[in-house]
Amino acid sequence: MTERITTDDAPRNDNPYSQAVRAGDTLYVSGYGPVDPATSEAVAGDVGAQTEQVLENVDRTVAAAGGSLADIVKTTVYLTDLNDYDAMNDAYRARFAATPPARVCVEVSRLPDDVGIEMDAIAYLGDS
Template identity: 35%
Template sequence: MPIEILTPPNPPPPLAPYSAGTKAGGFIYVSGTLAIGPNGETMHVGDAAAQTRYVLEAIKAVIEAGGGTMKHVVMNQIFLKDLADYAAMNAVYKEYFPENPPARYCIQTPLVRPDFLVELATTAYVGP
């Protein structure tokens, strides 16, 4: 099965050795995505809603690079630095998945920088 590396336009510099996304067997796998700006800076420090929107837009770009749309998302893994940001994250999340939302889970965990509040990893199915 061939594997295609997916790189959206103007990606931020990676924080570790990984690809933004991969496509294999009709699935698109998007790496854990954080609010990282074009120069490696943290975007929207202190604002979980704005970070969520930034992250979902970055995920959308990777999925589109693989020929999909957000309607193809089948699973999201959500990581929050603080569960106090759960409502803010959900308000934005619902805008991207207003009907028939994908499966997901959400956990509280430390993230790789203290100013990151939200991280999402996504799986989409675009077919064979």
């Protein structure tokens, strides 16, 4: 049994995918770019600022399923420029200071709306 998770607190669009899907105790969060849900526009600033917005979007989606960033066990980070790796890591480290999840980070040629970062996540909600 799966459950589609939706929230107005994170960006939504008309594309054919869910913001997140819960399957048992596991939550699969779709990729988020640095879009402010209030304006539906990408936030200004460097990849550090963009990473902060991405993590806020992920956090809000996990919260809609009853969890928090502490429940995330794996992320995948997509950067359009690996020269932004340190800036992304600084923002990422600030949100996952205690127990960072497993992670993959790859450079991609382009992301929707020409943003510098996108991230998806998997959370374990068995204790939530």
